[in-house]
Amino acid sequence: MRRLERACREHMGLIWLTGRKVPDHNSLWRFLDTNRKVISQLFKQLVNVAVKCEMVGMVVHAMDGTKIRSNSSWNKMVGVEALERMQEKLDRSVADFMTEIERQGQEEIGEYKLPPAMQGTLRRKEKIQKALQELEESGLNRVHHREPEARLMKNRRNVDLSYNAQAVVDRDNGIIVAAEVVNEGSDNGELVPMLDLVKENLGATAQENLADGGYFSGSQTGLAEERKYEVLVSPPSSETAPSQSSKAGVYHSREFMYDEQTGP
Numbered sequence: 096m097r098r099l100e101r102a103c104r105e106h107m108g109l110i111w112l113t114g115r116k117v118p119d120h121n122s123l124w125r126f127l128d129t130n131r132k133v134i135s136q137l138f139k140q141l142v143n144v145a146v147k148c149e150m151v152g153m154v155v156h157a158m159d160g161t162k163i164r165s166n167s168s169w170n171k172m173v174g175v176e177a178l179e180r181m182q183e184k185l186d187r188s189v190a191d192f193m194t195e196i197e198r199q200g201q202e203e204i205g206e207y208k209l210p211p212a213m214q215g216t217l218r219r220k221e222k223i224q225k226a227l228q229e230l231e232e233s234g235l236n237r238v239h240h241r242e243p244e245a246r247l248m249k250n251r252r253n254v255d256l257s258y259n260a261q262a263v264v265d266r267d268n269g270i271i272v273a274a275e276v277v278n279e280g281s282d283n284g285e286l287v288p289m290l291d292l293v294k295e296n297l298g299a300t301a302q303e304n305l306a307d308g309g310y311f312s313g314s315q316t317g318l319a320e321e322r323k324y325e326v327l328v329s330p331p332s333s334e335t336a337p338s339q340s341s342k343a344g345v346y347h348s349r350e351f352m353y354d355e356q357t358g359p
Contacts, residue, residue, distance in 0.1 A: 096120035096127075103159065138274070139296050145270050146297060152267035156301035157287050159264075160282045162257045165245040182227070185220045250278040261285055263293050265301070272296060282309035286326065287318045300324050 102121040103109045117127075127134070145151050226243035239245060239256060248257040259280065263273040273292040277285065285305055293300050304324060308331040319326045 096123045099123055103149065142270070142272050142296050145268075151265045151270050151272060151297070153265070153299065153301050155303050155305065156263050156272065156293065157266065157267040157305040158262065158286075158310070159260050159274075159307060160261045160285065162248050162250045162255070163260050164250070165239070165242050165256045165258065167239040167242045167245065167256055171239060182220065182223050189220070204228055217282070244278050246278045247279055259285075261289050263289050263304075269271070282306075283312040284315065286310045286315040286328065287311065287322065287324070288323045290319065290322070290326070303327060 097120045099109075100118065100123060103113050103117045103310060142151070146153075186272050222241060222243070226238050228243075242256070245256045245258060245282070247254055248259065250257065255281075259277050261273075261275045261277060261282070262271050264270065273289055273296055275285075275289065275292060279285065290300050290304060293304075302325060304326045306326065306328045310325045310328050311330050316326060
């Protein structure tokens with residue numbers, strides 16, 4: 096959100112879109128959080144408009160995933176015991192606030208509004224409860240209490256607390272026809288779900304759907320065949336490239352026969 100805030104100051108398209116009113120990252124986040132369903136519906140409508148304008152060819156679609164690093168640091172992930180201690184501390188804070196509210200009411204001081212500090216405390220408590228539920232349902236050892244849905248994923252250089260963003264793009268004009276964010280570190284279970292999403296958005300899938308080796312999965316390709324999705328998935332490099340041992344075996348001693356007349 097901070098990058099988007101900065102872009103609203105620097106990119107001419109966003110400066111025009113916002114009417115030169117630069118929203119801060121908190122306002123942007125509140126808008127996104129409040130309008131998630133509406134934004135999803137708007138995306139679907141825009142894709143259908145592109146189809147009616149013949150900007151989507153429906154001949155070849157390609158999908159890929161990219162890791163998006165979370166704002167939280169993985170080294171601050173905590174387990175069940177730490178989350179429960181944090182929850183107990185917040186419970187005591189809430190109890191203190193409630194005692195103060197009762198005192199204000201008994202003294203008839205007048206209208207008493209919930210203090211901002213308590214609002215933040217209640218939000219943190221909700222996040223911690225969500226993190227505890229996430230641990231119980233997923234069987235994980237640790238999560239980050241601020242981003243319980245984020246997972247440790249291997250990026251190009253290292254392992255980070257991340258999300259896996261998926262997109263399906265039409266070949267003709269590069270228009271994204273389906274998008275989703277998941278917390279699975281691997282793409283090999285996302286082939287059919289993404290094609291299902293394309294069908295939901297467009298009413299049909301492309302004549303050919305391309306994916307790289309990260310999506311290679313026997314169960315997924317089998318399911319795609321059952322649903323009559325035409326897919327072309329590149330097998331992983333390990334499936335096609337000869338192993339080092341086989342290359343080395345060409346000149347192994349067992350490949351040579353000893354001739355007693357001519358010698359070695």
